[in-house]
Every structure is written in C-alpha cells, then in structure tokens.
Amino acid sequence: MDRRQEIMEAAAKSFSLFGYKATTMDQVAKIANVGKGTIYTFFSNKEELFNAIVLKMIEEMRAVSESAMVEGASFEQNAHTLLIQMLKFRKTHLLYAKLIDEEKELRTPAVIEVLAEIEGEIVSYIKAKIERAIAKGELKQCDSELVAYLLFKAYMALVVDWGKTHNGELSEERIAGLLGGTIFTSLLA
Amino acid sequence: MDRRQEIMEAAAKSFSLFGYKATTMDQVAKIANVGKGTIYTFFSNKEELFNAIVLKMIEEMRAVSESAMVEGASFEQNAHTLLIQMLKFRKTHLLYAKLIDEEKELRTPAVIEVLAEIEGEIVSYIKAKIERAIAKGELKQCDSELVAYLLFKAYMALVVDWGKTHNGELSEERIAGLLGGTIFTSLLA
DNA sequence: TAGTTGACCGAAAGTGTATTTTGGTCATAA
DNA sequence: TTATGACCAAAATACACTTTCGGTCAACTA
Numbered sequence: 001m002d003r004r005q006e007i008m009e010a011a012a013k014s015f016s017l018f019g020y021k022a023t024t025m026d027q028v029a030k031i032a033n034v035g036k037g038t039i040y041t042f043f044s045n046k047e048e049l050f051n052a053i054v055l056k057m058i059e060e061m062r063a064v065s066e067s068a069m070v071e072g073a074s075f076e077q078n079a080h081t082l083l084i085q086m087l088k089f090r091k092t093h094l095l096y097a098k099l100i101d102e103e104k105e106l107r108t109p110a111v112i113e114v115l116a117e118i119e120g121e122i123v124s125y126i127k128a129k130i131e132r133a134i135a136k137g138e139l140k141q142c143d144s145e146l147v148a149y150l151l152f153k154a155y156m157a158l159v160v161d162w163g164k165t166h167n168g169e170l171s172e173e174r175i176a177g178l179l180g181g182t183i184f185t186s187l188l189a
Numbered sequence: 190m191d192r193r194q195e196i197m198e199a200a201a202k203s204f205s206l207f208g209y210k211a212t213t214m215d216q217v218a219k220i221a222n223v224g225k226g227t228i229y230t231f232f233s234n235k236e237e238l239f240n241a242i243v244l245k246m247i248e249e250m251r252a253v254s255e256s257a258m259v260e261g262a263s264f265e266q267n268a269h270t271l272l273i274q275m276l277k278f279r280k281t282h283l284l285y286a287k288l289i290d291e292e293k294e295l296r297t298p299a300v301i302e303v304l305a306e307i308e309g310e311i312v313s314y315i316k317a318k319i320e321r322a323i324a325k326g327e328l329k330q331c332d333s334e335l336v337a338y339l340l341f342k343a344y345m346a347l348v349v350d351w352g353k354t355h356n357g358e359l360s361e362e363r364i365a366g367l368l369g370g371t372i373f374t375s376l377l378a
Numbered sequence: 379t380a381g382t383t384g385a386c387c388g389a390a391a392g393t394g395t396a397t398t399t400t401g402g403t404c405a406t407a408a
Numbered sequence: 409t410t411a412t413g414a415c416c417a418a419a420a421t422a423c424a425c426t427t428t429c430g431g432t433c434a435a436c437t438a
Contacts, residue, residue: 003411024399024400024401025400025401025402026399026400026401029412029413034411034412035411035412035413036401036402036412036413037402037403037404037410037411037412037413038410038411038412040401040402040403041410041411045401045402046400046401046402116354120354142370143363143367146359146363146367147367147371149346149347149351150343150346150347150367150371153342153343153346153350154339154342154343154346157338157339157342157343157346158335158338158339161342162338165305165309170335174332174335178332178335178336178339181331181375182336182339182371182372182375182376183371183372183375185375186370186371186372186374186375187371192381192382213428213429213430214429214430214431215428215429215430218383218384223382223383224382224383224384225383225384225430225431226381226382226383226384226431226432226433227381227382227383229430229431229432230381230382233431234430234431235429235430235431
C-alpha cells in the first residue's frame with residue numbers, strides 16, 4: 001500500500017476530528033499503522049504534513065465550486081454560486097469547520113496562518129474569474145484584486161457575520177438581491 | 190467638585206492607558222482622589238463604570254463625525270467622510286485603540302461586548318443617514334439596515350483589513366473610487 | 379444623617395515547580 | 409534501503425500556594 005497516502009488519510013482524519021493542536025504525531029502514526037519515524041520520511045514536520053492536508057482540501061474546494069458553475073451563465077450568477085458554494089463548504093467541511101473553531105478558541109498560530117492562506121486562495125480564484133470576464137468583455141475594466149477582495153468580504157459579512165449580531169441568517173435570495181442591485185450591476189461593461 | 194465627574198475622568202484615563210482588565214478599582218479611586226467605596230455610590234460595578242465611559246466616547250464620536258459632514262453635499266460624499274472619520278477615530282482615539290488591542294490580545298469579554306455595541310451603534314447611525322436620504326428622495330428605496338451593514342463592512346474591509354494581508358494601505362481616494370463606482374451609484378434614486 | 383472611607387472578604391488570577399506530553403531524532407531491525 | 413519505536417529536550421499541563429482584585433459595610437466624618 002502507499003504509505004504516504006495512508007499517512008495523509010490518517011492525518012486528515014485526526015486533524016478533522018481533533019484539530020491541529022490536539023493531533024499528535026504518535027496518534028497519526030497509530031491510525032496510519034506506521035511507525036512514527038516513517039511519517040518523517042515523507043513530511044519534514046507536523047506543520048508540513050498539515051499544509052499538505054490543507055492543500056488537498058483547497059483542491060477539493062476548487063473542484064466543488066468549479067462543478068457548481070454553469071457554462072453559459074452570467075458573471076453575476078456564477079460569481080454568486082461560487083462564493084455561496086465556498087462559504088457553504090467552509091461550514092460543512094469537517095476539517096475547515098474544525099480549523100475555524102480552533103482559530104477562535106485556541107488561536108493556534110499554524111491554524112491562523114493556514115486559514116489566511118485559504119482565504120487568499122479564494123480571493124485569487126475570484127480574481128481570476130473577474131479577469132476572464134473582463135477579457136470576454138462581460139465586465140468593464142477594474143482593479144480585479146480589489147474587487148475580488150471586496151466581493152469576498154461582502155459575502156463573508158452577509159453570510160457569516162450577519163447571523164452573529166442579528167437573529168436569523170440572511171436568505172440566499174436576499175443576499176443575491178442586495179449585491180445584485182449594488183456591486184454586480186456596476187461591474188457590467 | 191463633582192465627584193462623579195472626577196471618577197469618570199479618572200476611569201477614562203486609566204482605561205485608555207491600561208485597558209479594562211488592567212484597570213483596578215483601587216487605581217481609579219486613587220487617581221480620582223476618592224475612597225474606593227465612593228465609586229460604588231455612583232456606579233454599581235466596574236462594568237457599569239466602563240459602560241458609562243464608553244457611552245461618553247460614542248457621543249464624542251457622533252459629534253466628531255457630525256461636524257465633519259457638509260450640509261449641501263451628496264449622500265455619497267457625506268457617507269464616505271462619515272465612515273472614514275469613524276475609522277480614523279477608531280485608530281486615533283486612545284481608549285478605542287486600547288480596547289481593540291485588548292480584544293485581540295486578551296479577549297476580555299466585557300471589551301468584546303462593548304466593541305460589538307459600538308459597531309452596532311455606528312451601523313444604526315449610518316442606517317439613519319440612509320433613511321433620511323431616502324426620505325429626501327436622494328436614494329432609492331432599500332433595506333437600510335442591510336445596506337448600512339454592508340457599507341460598514343466594506344469600509345472596514347478596505348480600510349482596516351486590507352493592510353493586514355497586502356502591504357501598503359489603500360489610499361482614501363482609491364477606496365472612494367471603488368465604492369463610488371460600485372455600491373454608491375447603484376443606491377441613487 | 380447623608381455621604382465617604384478603607385479594612386476586610388471570598389473568589390479569581392497569578393506564580394513557581396513538579397510531572398507529563400509531544401515533536402522530532404537516530405541507532406537498530408527488518 | 410526503508411521502517412521503527414525507545415529516547416531526548418522542550419513545551420505543555422497540573423497542582424499547590426500566594427497575591428490581587430472587585431465588591432461590601434461598619435465606622436467615621438462633616
């Protein structure tokens with residue numbers, strides 16, 4: 001069997017279940033049925049193993065949202081489903097949810113770093129979509145990085161933050177309505 | 190002399206200098222030149238004293254941004270200066286800055302609560318401005334609460350958060366340009 | 379007698395120290 | 409060569425002890 005693969009799976013399981021800090025290398029070794037030293041022949045340390053797992057999750061995320069996109073649809077529709085998908089993933093995916101929890105509760109530096117990296121990845125993914133839409137002539141020229149950032153933050157605010165201070169989450173339609181009427185329309189060519 | 194006033198001033202000074210947690214009631218009493226018991230004849234506990242100080246700061250904030258508004262100017266111009274003013278205050282005001290720091294470093298519950306309250310206050314202030322602009326016919330009908338929330342979060346993201354991940358802060362003009370071209374224009378009647 | 383005070387109290391936070399856990403190594407084994 | 413787990417230093421934890429702090433109230437003033 002592929003030992004590297006088994007280690008990755010064991011680590012993913014443990015990180016998802018217990019978080020980064022509470023996952024010990026001994027535990028990963030035990031779950032993977034390998035000696036602890038074996039892990040270090042594939043990954044130079046705990047953090048690198050962690051990064052490898054997270055990288056895999058990012059790919060998974062990209063695949064999920066890519067599959068949710070519709071070929072002929074407008075930029076607005078696709079960007080909306082893309083972002084909603086991402087934030088749904090954020091809440092649903094066991095590892096992602098666990099990491100968010102750990103960031104809030106434990107403030108583990110490695111976790112904080114990784115989450116920032118994931119968000120950066122999402123933003124640059126949106127940025128690419130914007131640039132493609134501009135190239136296609138669907139959107140007017142704009143600072144794609146800045147707009148991607150703003151879009152991401154807007155969705156985060158409405159989907160994630162709103163519920164913390166107001167009771168009842170915002171419906172997907174209400175969000176689509178608000179942003180469709182404000183940010184999106186103004187981006188059109 | 191007004192003992193209540195003296196206590197308030199002493200407390201404001203101490204909270205600004207050392208934060209909520211590191212401020213002791215003994216210290217406030219000493220600075221105010223009163224016995225500790227005297228404080229409790231005006232404020233039922235430390236948290237209420239704190240709330241009183243913060244309430245005063247909120248009024249101060251409101252006054253500052255009110256004075257920065259121009260009577261004849263457009264909603265966009267006034268909302269922009271209002272929000273920029275608020276976020277400048279947030280950084281400049283000794284107490285506010287100290288509380289933000291304490292929230293990040295110590296996570297003091299009383300401080301977290303109070304900061305959330307302040308943000309809520311800012312949002313409802315913007316909300317009122319929006320409603321007035323709608324009544325005046327300057328803006329089209331919209332969910333004022335939601336738009337106020339979105340505006341606040343957008344400014345926070347661009348003014349406060351952007352600098353944490355990208356190097357170099359965004360200039361006021363660039364922010365005005367981005368939001369003027371996106372959110373603001375679409376709100377017009 | 380209305381207002382002020384600081385000694386006092388229990389609870390909570392802090393401190394120093396013994397003990398355990400954990401990331402990572404490497405001599406040995408397969 | 410590759411895999412392993414006993415081993416190590418460093419970090420985390422647990423625990424007992426001390427100090428600090430928010431809040432009270434009997435005594436004290438004016």
